[in-house]
Amino acid sequence: MKKLTYTLLFASGLVFGQFFENTEKFSKQDSLKGSNTKFRDFWDVKKYELSVEPDFKQKSIKGNNKISFEIIKDVTNPVFQIDLQQPMKADKVITNFPIANYKQDGDFIFINTQKSFKKGEKFTVDVIYSGKPTIAKRAPWDGGWVFAKDENGNPWMSVADEGIGASIWLPTKDIWSDEPENGIIMKITTPKDLVGVGNGRLIDKKTANNKTTYTWEVKNPINAYSIIPNIGKYVNFKDTYKGEKGTLDLDYWVLDYNLDKAKKQFQQVKPMLSAFEYWFGPYPFYEDSYKLVDTPYLGMEHQSNVAYGNQYMNGYLGNDLSGTGVGLNWDYIIIHESGHEWFANNITAKDQADMWIHESFTMYSEVLFTENYMDKKSADMYAQGIRGNIDNDKPIIGKYGVRNEGSGDMYPKGASMIHTIRQVINNDDKFKQILRGLNKDFYHQTVTTEQIENYISSQSGIDFSSVFDQYLRTVMIPTLEYSQKGNELRFRYTDVVKNLKLPIIINGTQTISPTESWQTVKLKKNTPVEFNKNYYIDYKEVQ
Secondary structure (H helix, E strand, O other): OHHHHHHHHHHHOOOOOOOOOOOOOOOHHHHHHHOOOOOOOOEEEEEEEEEEEEEOOOOEEEEEEEEEEEEOOOEEOOEEEEEOOOOOEEEEEEEOOOEEEEEEEOOEEEEEEOOEEOOOOEEEEEEEEEEOOOEOOOOOOOOEEEEEEOOOOOEEEEEEOOOOOHHHOOOEOOOOOOOOOOOEEEEEEEEOOOEEEOOOEEEEEEEEOOEEEEEEEEOOOOOHHHOOOEEEOEEEEEEEEEEOOEEEEEEEEEEHHHHHHHHHHHHHHHHHHHHHHHHHOOOOOHHHOEEEEEOOOOEEOOOOOEEEOOOOOOEEOOEOOOOOOHHHHOEHHHHHHHHOOOEOOOEEEOOHHHOHHHHHHHHHHHHHHHHHHOOHHHHHHHHHHHHHHOOOOOOOOOOOOOOOOOOHHHOHHHHHHHHHHHHHHOOHHHHHHHHHHHHHHOOOEEEOHHHHHHHHHHHHOOOOHHHHHHHHHOOOOOEEEEEEEOOEEEEEEEOOOOOOOOOEEEOOOEEEOOOOOOEEEEOOOOOOOOEOOOOOOEEEEOO
């Protein structure tokens, strides 16, 4: 199974691979994309009202995005930066405030103003755009639009842009730290025989001139890369889930010939929601519903519009990423991408360098779901199995301010770190309250690594700062060297950060606190020491 897993990872282009360009040489454009620059730091997005109309034959799109915003500090004659990546073009920019001019320079639109702005003032800028967007070669990993055909030859279109940015097709303030607090309105215009599916709820549908416009509304804040139109020969079926905040509407949009398969496979949604509400708290977007949508690529966590392309099979395209067989009991894309509704969509990292906040917790959500859906033994097997995918090639945290992610180890290694922290806390009620507390106290917020680290340490009453340093900022695996004579155990840590504080439980009940210096303890029984395999550390017997 392990060999199969590695083969699968290689063939798929690495399921834990990079979304962002991997380089240590960063340009001015990287900083403009990834930093809260002087062109961005004085205004806060409140709402997007956008339209999009794709042309399947021309592989082009056109539309507009009206951006409502509020000034957050006094500023005189500022320059606004709107992101729109080449080869997309801004055909026209309309503002309700005086401007000197605007120009499109590379991947940015710069709007030069002619007035002083006061904190608290509210304005709009409407960008009309068109062009042939970047086409994804390997969505969702590289990013871009997908102009595909379904099995019956019908047009099937969508886009995935987490790494490359929503501005690959949509004029936005394309930085993770600024989400439209008041949500979005999205109009999708399609040929009348196709359906346009967006985020949130369908609030209007109009047909004219052989075209249909579907209008979708999101009431909650939303990260820009989650704003996704899907166009295809869709049919719809619905259900409801009785959850912690009442009745949650379940909305499923699938290709017409997948209807029967979807009705069967999507039965996993309710146990998934039950497990995640137990561990993480209420689904964060009751107002916008929960939605799964057939997409021409594997999957993505688009908020209230989860992309599904796992071919109606359990596992990851029918395979188990843990190599244990446990992952074949459930549909990887339903579970993983839905877990992101809590970690990525409810709690969003301010900077891509902290993307582990999305992926580590969400991969660990697979473990937690398994525990509820099956049993704890199976969950532990799965947690231990996914370590086979860890490369330890570079740190999990990337470079800040330049749209750079860290290692793809943020998936399995990050999840293994969380499983290790859970062992140290050694109190699942407290562990659950920390996870629920994160989603409550950082509800609909963008956050930093520092905030998450400090929260877990403070709420647990345990200083995990050195543990985070070890797993997030180095490629070293803590190694416990030990030797045993009778009931005497001698031990120390190697390959660790200075003063690593990572106590471990041995023989089921006895706790030791290794350091880099040799220590000796008496065991309670004169039998070979038993180590808890749920800690992500190596054990090495020495003479």
